[in-house]
Amino acid sequence: MIQIEHLTKSFDGKVAVNDLSLQVTRGEILGFLGPNGAGKTTTVKILTGMLQPDGGAARVAGFDVLHQPLEVKKRIGVVPESGALYTSLSGAEYLELIAALHHLPRDLAERRAHELLQLFGIAAARDQRMSGYSKGMKQKVLLTAALLPNPEVLFLDEPLNGLDANAARVVKALLRKLADQGKTIFFCSHILEVVERICTRIVIIHQGRQVIEGTTSSIIARTGVQTLEEVFGQLTGVQDIGETTAEFLAALERV
Amino acid sequence: MLHYLLKLLSVDERQWRALLRASLKLDLRQARIGIQQRQNGLRAFWFLLISSAIFGILLAVLILNNHDLFATGIIFFTTIAILSAVTILTEFHSVVLSPEDYAILGYQPIVLV
Numbered sequence: 440m441i442q443i444e445h446l447t448k449s450f451d452g453k454v455a456v457n458d459l460s461l462q463v464t465r466g467e468i469l470g471f472l473g474p475n476g477a478g479k480t481t482t483v484k485i486l487t488g489m490l491q492p493d494g495g496a497a498r499v500a501g502f503d504v505l506h507q508p509l510e511v512k513k514r515i516g517v518v519p520e521s522g523a524l525y526t527s528l529s530g531a532e533y534l535e536l537i538a539a540l541h542h543l544p545r546d547l548a549e550r551r552a553h554e555l556l557q558l559f560g561i562a563a564a565r566d567q568r569m570s571g572y573s574k575g576m577k578q579k580v581l582l583t584a585a586l587l588p589n590p591e592v593l594f595l596d597e598p599l600n601g602l603d604a605n606a607a608r609v610v611k612a613l614l615r616k617l618a619d620q621g622k623t624i625f626f627c628s629h630i631l632e633v634v635e636r637i638c639t640r641i642v643i644i645h646q647g648r649q650v651i652e653g654t655t656s657s658i659i660a661r662t663g664v665q666t667l668e669e670v671f672g673q674l675t676g677v678q679d680i681g682e683t684t685a686e687f688l689a690a691l692e693r694v
Numbered sequence: 695m696l697h698y699l700l701k702l703l704s705v706d707e708r709q710w711r712a713l714l715r716a717s718l719k720l721d722l723r724q725a726r727i728g729i730q731q732r733q734n735g736l737r738a739f740w741f742l743l744i745s746s747a748i749f750g751i752l753l754a755v756l757i758l759n760n761h762d763l764f765a766t767g768i769i770f771f772t773t774i775a776i777l778s779a780v781t782i783l784t785e786f787h788s789v790v791l792s793p794e795d796y797a798i799l800g801y802q803p804i805v806l807v
Contacts, residue, residue, distance in 0.1 A: 512803035539712030
């Protein structure tokens with residue numbers, strides 16, 4: 440469903456994505472992990488037709504993201520990390536706009552939007568302007584907008600940002616059900632526990648390059664550590680948290 | 695009429711209508727916020743009032759003293775054109791192209807002509 444081959448992207452000489460190749464099959468939830476600035480969001484932007492790669496190729500839902508971005512966009516739902524929304528519109532007005540851009544029949548769009556907003560517990564605020572929404576409420580609208588056209592592939596960049604524990608539970612359960620129905624989910628997050636619990640496979644990138652790939656158990660077995668958190672630290676920088684913390688505290692005392 | 699024109703230009707009518715509706719709502723609501731902000735700053739309001747008055751008086755005097763209808767017309771329409779161009783240039787980010795639009799709408803399957 441998602442095929443990436445030797446994808447490369449640089450910004451002003453700084454390599455953001457470096458020869459990245461991976462595949463995600465139908466019904467899979469891929470956890471795409473990496474430290475800040477590792478190239479996760481850039482990869483998502485390339486796969487969703489927002490950025491052009493410098494090299495390599497990528498196909499989403501059978502379409503080339505470089506040459507057929509419109510076909511790709513018709514088949515995907517995206518929750519961007521930026522959380523950008525038209526806050527002068529109400530939640531209902533924004534979802535109406537998204538539905539129209541996807542050519543959804545009005546009654547179907549209204550029914551779906553209502554059901555999703557109810558599931559997220561913000562149906563009562565649907566006619567209020569989003570400028571008055573909390574961060575969590577805006578995130579719920581973004582999730583609703585991504586799910587509204589019933590896309591084949593979902594790109595979720597930090598989708599649990601700002602969500603309370605109950606809403607996060609709803610999203611996690613929903614993602615599992617969607618994957619069971621055959622949807623492909625590309626899940627970027629810093630919350631390793633969530634990734635560990637819901638993702639069927641994990642890819643960790645560092646400085647734009649894939650450093651490891653596999654199921655949580657296979658990665659832990661290969662690296663010989665106890666948890667995914669330790670694997671992440673070992674592969675992306677901080678190896679001994681105890682030592683680093685002690686150094687930091689010592690530096691604080693010196694000042 | 696509009697339906698045929700949009701079809702002729704290969705514009706997706708439903709998307710165009712939805713974007714236009716949203717754009718008008720945003721413009722009107724943001725303009726209202728702008729007026730409120732300006733009213734809060736009394737100095738800004740007086741500056742706007744006085745500068746508009748001076749500009750209007752200068753233009754009126756210039757036109758009144760000129761009895762040539764053609765020249766008056768040129769002065770009037772040139773002023774309007776310059777004011778429109780300045781507005782477009784200074785408000786380019788919100789009137790013509792907003793980077794915010796790309797961050798929000800870039801993921802959507804909008805048919806570009």
